[in-house]
Amino acid sequence: MKKIFPVLFVILFAASCGSGDNKSVEDVIASRDLESIRAKKSELVSEQNSIKEDIKKLDIIIAELDKSKKIPLITTFKLETTDFRHYLELQGNVTTKNLLIIYPEYSGVLSNVYVKEGQKVKKGEILARIDDGGLSQQLAQLKIQADLAKTTYERQQRLWDQKIGSEMQYLQAKSNYEAQIQAIAQLEQQVDKTIIKAPFSGTIDDVLTEQGSVVMPGQSQIMRIVNLDNMYIVTDVPEKYITNITRNKKVQVEFPVLGKKIDSKVRQVGDFINPNNRTFKVEIDLPNKDRSIKPNLTAKLKINDYSNENALLIPQSIISENASGEQYVYIISENDKENEAIAEKRVIVTGLTQGDYIEVTEGLDAGNEIIMEGARSVNDGQNVKIINQDS
Structure with missing residues (x-):
């Protein structure tokens, strides 16, 4: 390696200086002699092509001798447990049992x-x-x-x-x-x-x-007579969530029209599955002290249908899938003092998502160091170099 750079320097210096007998470009231009100018250009082009060929040869030998160039650069993060709460997003309507049209x-x-x-x-x-x-x-x-x-x-x-x-x-x-x-x-x-x-x-x-x-x-x-003291929200929930949505489940309620958000709970879960749309009804308590919420108002609901205080969450973007449909990520092992390590493929089983993150239920443990950037460009058992490693 030490001998390559002096050779490159000599070639570049010779190319820039040229032969001592040759006139400089400024002298040739000053002569206003077209033949001399064309000859000088041809000479420089020939020298340029020769330099390019020499540089190409040098690049080949550098790539052969510099093994660090073949090691992919990656970033990692340490997997830790976190409090994970999944919310089922639905739409509901405000109603009250005390809303009546009086007939004679x-x-x-x-x-x-x-x-x-x-x-x-x-x-x-x-x-x-x-x-x-x-x-x-x-x-x-x-x-x-x-x-x-x-x-x-x-x-x-x-x-x-x-x-x-x-x-x-x-x-x-x-x-x-x-x-x-x-x-x-x-x-x-x-x-x-x-x-x-x-x-x-x-x-x-x-x-x-x-x-x-x-x-x-x-x-x-x-x-028509109405009482706004005992308001509630009613919504239809798909039957597959019947075991997850129970009384006292936490609910985040948002009224886009009012720019208002309320924390509430499920107060009643229906026992009947509608055969037409395979849903069951859920009622949600609705405090309305300021009486700003009216019957038939539309509400956005987020019902907490799953919680795990020790969940393992990873970005969905780093997950790959093989031909068998298995999902996998890469972790690192044998990390040395120079931040070089070996990529290890781990097949995982995933659960519910939370924004851009997804819960891993099988295949990983807390403390595993997961490859983040560069995850899709490495192979199992390949040497990798860690940069900007999260501590």
Whole structure:
């Protein structure tokens, strides 16, 4: 090696200086003699070609003598255990069990609407009233008749207790009174259907029918009431995750429209597999103290379906695959003081991914030094040189 560089220097020096008898390029140009200029160019081109041939010969011998040039340069990292959490990404919709459109139970004219949109109401509060068509007057008359029947019954009962009068008179009075009570109860039920009450505490979201309109049971939508206190998200999960998605699993909830993220948990897992799409339903708790989240809002969900506190993660980019479909990576062994080592092929079994990384379940151990850069250019048993080695 030491003899090669002086030879190269002599050749280059001779080429640059040329023969002492030759004129310099500047002198030839200054002569303005075309033949001399052409001759000088030919001379330089010939010298250039000769130098290239000599350099090529030198490169060949350098490559033959310099064995370090054939060793691939690699970088490595030491494999360590880490906390790995895999998340199943889904989309869900916000809903609530306290969202209801109120329909009338009685036909008639909507005579009074006592609430307006946005108004908060309590359970049982009267929201509207339907004209009862004279049922109230009938009820009042029945109550008067019932009072008379009650008086007659009580009088007949006292007489019968004293063995005065006939048993038939007593029984007729009793039967008449009981019939009046039943008639009042039935009519009260009818009158009660003309009064529309809040089924739960909440907010009147929309009044759908104006006062004075004729309404029909099961057809006319009176108003919509909603309670935002007990909100939750519902989503469909593929059946293959049925053993992984359980109650109290952690969930990351994101609302892109609101720019809001919430940490929550799975509160209920369905027991029924939908035969049409092979999914089961999952409900997720949704705290909504500021009431910014509304029903039917779309949410992005990340459900923690797998966790491993001692996982081995490697970049997916360093994994290769052979003709049999086996995945493998390279580790190093016999690392010497000059950072030269031997590449060793390891067949691995992989699991779930986390971004650009994947969990290795078989084939590697914590502490293995994995080839990172240059992993796809080495062979099993090949000498390699480690640069910028991670400590």
